[in-house]
Amino acid sequence: MGMMQLPPIYxxxxxxxxxxxxxxxxxxxxxxxxxxxxxxxxxxxxxAVATGSRGIRGIDRIVxxxxxxxxxxxxxxxxxxxxxxxxxxxxxxxxxxxxxxGITESSMGCDIRSSLDVTVIGSTDLGIDVxxxxxxxxxxxxxxxxxxxxxxxxxxxxxxxxxKMCMIGLGNQRGAQMYHRAFEKHSWMKILRTxxxxxxxxxxxxxxxxxxxxxxxxxxxxxxxxxEDFLAVEPQLLKEAREMMATLPLRxxxxxxxxxxxxxxxxxxxxxxxxxxxxxxxxRVTRVFVRxxxxxxxxxxxxxxxxxxxxxxxxxxxDFSLLYLNSQTAxxxxxxxxxxxQDTDYDALRxxxxxxxxxxxxxxxxxxxxxxxxxxxxxxxxCLEELKGREGIEVLKGPLSITFDDGGNLLSPFS
Numbered sequence: 001m002g003m004m005q006l007p008p009i010y011x012x013x014x015x016x017x018x019x020x021x022x023x024x025x026x027x028x029x030x031x032x033x034x035x036x037x038x039x040x041x042x043x044x045x046x047x048a049v050a051t052g053s054r055g056i057r058g059i060d061r062i063v064x065x066x067x068x069x070x071x072x073x074x075x076x077x078x079x080x081x082x083x084x085x086x087x088x089x090x091x092x093x094x095x096x097x098x099x100x101x102g103i104t105e106s107s108m109g110c111d112i113r114s115s116l117d118v119t120v121i122g123s124t125d126l127g128i129d130v131x132x133x134x135x136x137x138x139x140x141x142x143x144x145x146x147x148x149x150x151x152x153x154x155x156x157x158x159x160x161x162x163x164k165m166c167m168i169g170l171g172n173q174r175g176a177q178m179y180h181r182a183f184e185k186h187s188w189m190k191i192l193r194t195x196x197x198x199x200x201x202x203x204x205x206x207x208x209x210x211x212x213x214x215x216x217x218x219x220x221x222x223x224x225x226x227x228e229d230f231l232a233v234e235p236q237l238l239k240e241a242r243e244m245m246a247t248l249p250l251r252x253x254x255x256x257x258x259x260x261x262x263x264x265x266x267x268x269x270x271x272x273x274x275x276x277x278x279x280x281x282x283x284r285v286t287r288v289f290v291r292x293x294x295x296x297x298x299x300x301x302x303x304x305x306x307x308x309x310x311x312x313x314x315x316x317x318x319d320f321s322l323l324y325l326n327s328q329t330a331x332x333x334x335x336x337x338x339x340x341x342q343d344t345d346y347d348a349l350r351x352x353x354x355x356x357x358x359x360x361x362x363x364x365x366x367x368x369x370x371x372x373x374x375x376x377x378x379x380x381x382x383c384l385e386e387l388k389g390r391e392g393i394e395v396l397k398g399p400l401s402i403t404f405d406d407g408g409n410l411l412s413p414f415s
Contacts, residue, residue, distance in 0.1 A: 043074025
């Protein structure tokens, strides 16, 4: 393979503080009780429960608890996928995405009504049509279940959450494409603030369940909200989400190695708040090397263009029809471009170090499994001095050599 000078690495554990809800059904029922839904939802009425395409730990239990609570009211709930174009642009693939998270008709005890069809429910002051999934629009009531977190691209008081799901998720591919196109002319928050009055007046939104995850991706908080409170409360929950989420302990990185990217991990495969690829980020990450694509992504490598190096095995897994559909809908061409591709991990590292003219003793390398799994990371010797004495940081092993198998692929320090 030739000689390459690689820095020694150290396996480090980060300890994050944060509460975690273990009894999800009780938490969901308790939150919904506060809303006194019996005054809004009558026996026999239909409720479309919208859930999305993110791999949120415990999402199946949360949605099932919402379904059960609605049944106790005598309502007739059903599930609608609310994922814009993330379901691959077909109703059946949207069902497949939900099934991968344990959400099926048999496990939930209700129908799943998947469609790409939408209906126009109104128009904003900016002249933007507000569209809604046809099954949700036909229901007597709509409930949305989604995670509150920083978005990989959008910035504002509200980012990923209930309102974004109401707009882009429930808008299906047409709505997602329409809003992303509007971002070229108007800011995200300006669009959102003009859409909210239309949603409140012209849709049958009944409530939302907001999920805030802790640093370990467990459920830190569950909050049930009335639609009229979404705009006021989501900024508070977003602030909590930022405080609770896991981060890297370093802000200056020469090379970030990411073992896997995927749609269930982030909308851009790798969370840009971790990789430093979000506009305005305070992080300096000079190069990103992503090694593989998760099976759950089913070939949609959205966000691959935000890496600098990748492997042939990842590129060979890409379903370009899904990737380009997602990029077209998101009105982006940068995230679908294929970066410098090498046959092996060894080749990718050799090129990265050569391009940086790296000195092993000072090279700042960070290695993670994915942007959701940050409790155990590997760092090079050049990072150690900054981490010494840092609260919540423990060096587990090291120094270790970076090693490869016979095929030139990295042997993980996390196994």
